[in-house]
Amino acid sequence: MSEELSQVLRVRREKLAALEERGIAPFAYGYDRSHRSDRALALFQEEETAGTLDEKGEGSRVRVAGRVLSWRGHGKSAFAHMEDGGGRLQLYFRKDALGEGSFSDLDLLDLGDWIGVEGVLFRTRTGEVTVKVGEWTLLAKSLRPLPLGKEEVDPETGERVVHSGFQDQQSRYRQRYADLAVNPEVRELFRARTRIITELRRFLDERDFLEVETPVLQPLYGGAAARPFTTHHNALDTRLYLRIADELYLKRLVVGGFERVYEIGKDFRNEGIDRSHNPEFTMLEFYQAFADYEDMMELVEALLRRVVTSVTGETRIVYQGQELEFGTPFRRLPFVPALNDKLGADVATLDDAELRRRAEALGEEGLKGAGRGRLLDKLFGALVEPELEQPTFVVDYPVELSPLAKHKRGEAGLTERFELYVAGRELANAFSELNDPLDQRRRFELQTQLRESGDDETHPVDEDYLRAMEYGMPPTGGVGIGVDRLVMVLTDAPSIRDVILFPTLRPGEGTSA
Template sequence: MDDFNQVLRARHEKLNALKEKGIEPFAHSYIPSHRSNEVIVGFEELEAQERLGEGGEGEHSSVAGRILSWRDHGKSHFAHVGDAGGSIQVYFKSDLIGDERFEELNLLDLGDWIGVEGSAFRTRTGEITIRAESYTLLTKSLRPLPFGKTEENTETGGRIEHSGFADPETRYRQRYADLAVHPDLRNVFETRTKIIRSLRSFLDSENFLEVETPVLQPLYGGASAKPFVTHHEALGLTMYLRIADELYLKRLLVGGLDRVYEISKDFRNEGLSRVHNPEFTMLEWYQAFTDYNDQMILVERIVGHVLDEVVNSRELRYGSEMISFESPFPRIPLVGALSEALGVDVFHLEDEALRERAKALGLDDLDTAGRGKLIDKLFGALVEPDLVQPTFVIDHPKELSPLAKEHRLDSRLTERFELYVGRVELCNGFSELNDPLDQRARFEAQAGLRDAGDDEAQQIDDD
């Protein structure tokens, strides 16, 4: 801690020195002409066309970014500056920027934001670099970023990267610092944006109407999950953050809209894991006049469209495994797969027998779990770990699916599907339950589970 405080004091001393020199440490604005990658690409194009200027220089440009590295060579310095386009090396020389401005470089630190003007050239080592003619301090960093360090590997002759910000939980909690230290993470954010844009363009092209439904709701439903509870002061009402968009989107179909979708934030007051977060983004859509077979085909089309647009491939590497998204995806019945894993037909097991099987596997939260939740837990433990390639799990038991239509061939089941990829459920859909009498009976069964202690069972929505 003493070393850290010493670093903080040193940075504040530099801040005061900058102010004494009349240098604004927190600039009002600076508009760069290019991003770093644009400078590099532009130089390479001029180089290929043999149109470089005198001394092999590219066009004059300016960039703005964070100082990622610094190397002192006496009368010259090299730095890497990172921006939204990547990073580029900058060459500072006293002959070009003047002795006073060169001396003031000593007041800069890793993490500071600067603007640099100059022309690009290629160093003797082959790296495209901006030869700085002037620079501007944009933001003085008063706290050091947790940059790692690079060491030479004496055995292989290569380099060993040591991250200064490697703890997964800290990285998730402090995404801003993670982005600063690991610029490659920017690709995750950019890919997410491309995925959402692609989903939206596909659904729009299929004549779906994008809508917005309430986030604060007097009743929660559409999923089996615990809600976040709040209070509306003016109305004196207990309100809930939505756990799903389903029931409000279905109201729009009742009103006459036949194709609707929403990309929304939803909230579930549950545990944290690698694949579950209390606040998450979800796409829900509803289409009249279709059943779950139609919707599985639509899911395959959507997945293919997004992959083609975003990564231009139907194959992705997930961890150590290569996953193929060529359709059609296999379909397996939930009851059949679970019965095979248990060695006995699920329908031949009473609730207590299911509970004992779950206890033997070390599963928790079983005392108040109804039959549907017990089946779900057993399936998650015994079958999900094998679902690596895209697979539709279909025909769920009725107790597990209070909003899905009864199966046309087996009244114990529903016409429901879930898409699993890489052992993770990505999608859930079904033939919608359009029989109001059956729906009320299902809601009343859920109410019975709530009375028995299942706080994730759904409420009766009379509307």
């Protein structure tokens, strides 16, 4: 801690003690607020338009509450700005209105304190709607200064520019509470995230999908190629896993007779951290009986078009300088021909050793024990994915990459699977779900062989899931959509950490502020 910060903290503690000596409670139990700031502003404007202000130009009396973000003292008066969930509102304090004692108590306030005020609304000579404070109440004393920085507003564009303040990105991730407090645009991003998730739900609810909850702690993980987090249940003396996907439990529900189900929830994968990966992330998965991957492509396209237009107001958006169009039919690109084109060879003629050599030449990592499926995935990720800027369905994946998908009708070695790519990243993954329990067992057993060869991102044999399939699973289409990545695209966020309130950080990251 710097000497300057230590001094500031000491002064604030001294003010806390002074408040208590004057009998002012520094941490209130509640406050009876009559209006949020935006509604108070709207109320005054309505009264002004209706001509119902009094002869002094004053409107209704309001009780508002928020955090003090600016302060300008002028001897026997002072102006301040407070901020609440509705925005900012100016406050005007006068000694003759408050009285000697209450006005002098204002000296013990600091930026960041929470206060409640009561007074009438009026418009200043500069045109700003303001509360003329008749009384004020301290709601919470701030003992640590917020990194507010210096703020300026461009007189022509109205754009808010903050100089210095909370600029270290890692500190902002670690201290998200402070980041939210001083950056309204960050709060707006997370409001947009909520609107996106609400629209996803609304779209599926309108189509008779049932929202369900499946276990996060599971006796066996599955549904994706990933390493799990493990834990131990003391009472049962057994190992449990944090789920890596919702898939196998949702398909059990289809077996049970729920024809359309979905879940929005947290998944966990014990993998690296980068701009598009966080170990804890949010997934939407939905399954529809009597549908195949063609049906699910149509549904995903309609879903994304709906969400994009609902949140942004149009089908065309800009992500990191790239214009993306969601209003036209999404391109369809077969996996194998696309990879063949980039390799300059037919992957069917290349053995695993040659695939590995080519992946290593591209600088790919994590190849230890990798089977053919993972090698193909690595090559596709390096050579093809970065060029998939516009919404693109990559279709018909090799069977080695898709142990839970049905074989493609009429084409040996391929499966009815698609992944949706936008801005060079995977947003969705979907199958015509494999519903043959005998074929599923064979594929699980092949995954076991790969694991024994050193590939630790394979599916274990899930006997309970196989038993469920043996009761009979109807033809089913299933989709998984990465909610965090979708939010990234729709809010123009460069990193997944920007759209997760409290992302996973490496030890020591962002601890300096």
